[in-house]
Amino acid sequence: MNINRRNFIKASVAVSTVSLINAPAFGNPSTRTYALPKGAKILFQGDSITDGGRSRNLDWNHVMGHGYAFIIASRLGYEKPNMNYHFFNRGVSGNTVPNLASRWQADTLDLAPDLLSILVGVNDTSAEMDNKPGYSVNSYTSDYRKLLSETKNKLPETQLVIGEPFILPVGKIKTNWNEWHDHISKRQEEAKNLAKEFDAIFVPFQAHFDEAARKAPAEYWIWDGVHPMPAGHELMARKWIDAVNL
Known part of the structure; x- marks a missing residue:
């Protein structure tokens, strides 16, 4: 092999390596190219897990609730004061996708x-x-897609993050584990697919809780199979920050 050919191959390998490093890769937060501006608004939406007992007034001692959203806001606020992020929690206990849709304008788009x-x-x-009628997996997917489409149409620059719904075998969830697992796993797959469709960051909470349950009993992380213990909220906050890569 002559020197010129060897140099060409070395250069080609170097270019390929750089291309792989810079190429967008779903699920690999280190390769994402989005950047939030100073003073960015970060909004958490969802059900009781996000709600976390938040206040409905301007009392900043309670406004973020006492769950993973609070932990994320606390940590990023402390570590990045120069960014002056503004955090909002609009989770509402008991909410489904149709419930989100009914308040999406005021609690998200506005x-x-x-x-x-x-x-x-x-x-x-x-x-x-x-x-209950209207809650099939197909309805979950189509209704969720409508919310995401509306958001992207009206707020095209907004970076989306989709958290995976999760459960662990505790309490009534454990009693009826096979049915629960069968039903929620379909929504987990749909949430992941929607994240790909809308170029959203996907946070695979279920896998992280499954791994954690090998270190300590399931009830150590999620007290009733659905709602996290303090350690579970800490897990969520850490994995969210890792995935979103702020």
Whole structure:
């Protein structure tokens, strides 16, 4: 092999390596190219897991609730004071995707967040298991898609984050584990697919909780199979920050 050919191959390998490093890769936060501006609005949407007992007034001692959204806001606020992020929590206990839709304008679009994080699905799963109309997996997907489409149309620059709904075998969830697992796993797959469709960051909470449950009993992380213990909220906050890469 002559020197020129060897140099060409070395250069080609170098270019390929750089291309792989810079190429967007779903699920690999280190390769994402979005950047939030100073003073960015970060909004958390969802059900009771996000709600976290938040206040409905301007009392900043309680306005973020006491769950993962609070932990994320606390940590990023402390570590990045120069960014002056503004955090909002609009989670509402018991909410399903249709519930989100009914308040989407006031609680999401009017706030015009720079980053919108959504976690929803466990109540939709419970509603389907109770045979309530309008809560099939297909409805979950189509209704969720409508919300995301509306958001992208009206707020095209907003970075989306989709959290995976999750459960662990504790309490009534454990008693009826096979049915719960079967129903929610379908929504987990749909949430992941929607994240790909809308170029959203996907946070695979279920895998992280499954891994954690190998280190300590499931009830150590999620007290009733749905709602996290303090350690579970800390897990969520850490994995969210890792995935979103702020």
